[in-house]
Amino acid sequence: xxxxxxxxxxxxxxxxxxxxxxxxxxxxxxxxxxxxxxxxxxxxxxxxxxxxxxxxxxxxxxxxxxxxxxxxxxxxxxxxxxxxxxxxxxxxxxxxxxxxxxxxxxxxxxxxxxxx
Numbered sequence: 001x002x003x004x005x006x007x008x009x010x011x012x013x014x015x016x017x018x019x020x021x022x023x024x025x026x027x028x029x030x031x032x033x034x035x036x037x038x039x040x041x042x043x044x045x046x047x048x049x050x051x052x053x054x055x056x057x058x059x060x061x062x063x064x065x066x067x068x069x070x071x072x073x074x075x076x077x078x079x080x081x082x083x084x085x086x087x088x089x090x091x092x093x094x095x096x097x098x099x100x101x102x103x104x105x106x107x108x109x110x111x112x113x114x115x116x
Contacts, residue, residue: 011037022105030108038106042097049085050094050106056080057107067112070100 009016011033017025022038024030035054039046046054053073060068060076068076070088078086085091091099100112 009034009037021111023111024108027108034108035106042102044095044102046106047094050103052081052085053077053091053094053099053103054107057103057109061107061109067104067109068100069112070098073100073103073112 007018007020007022009018011031014029016029016034019025022041024034036046039050044050056076057067057073060073070091074086074088074091077091088099091103095102095106104110104112
């Protein structure tokens with residue numbers, strides 16, 4: 001059995017390990033600087049709308065110990081941030097590579113279940 005590829009980010013002199021898809025190996029390594037580095041590599045500038053979703057995801061993970069798939073994320077966004085933001089179009093505008101996958105990566109969470 002081969003182990004998954006590991007990549008590194010270096011932020012402020014600290015080496016942070018990620019898996020082959022860019023998800024943090026250790027959630028404790030997360031910081032806003034990590035999120036900004038990952039998003040910059042994707043060509044995404046994080047706005048307050050991004051941060052709302054990132055913080056919501058982290059809170060969800062703290063409560064349920066799982067990263068939500070897109071349907072669950074959309075429902076959670078509706079409950080917490082309002083019905084106007086509870087739709088895939090809004091989330092895809094923020095996270096074009098896939099709201100659950102990309103937002104979870106920026107939030108320092110594992111890859112959501114069901115994401116390929």
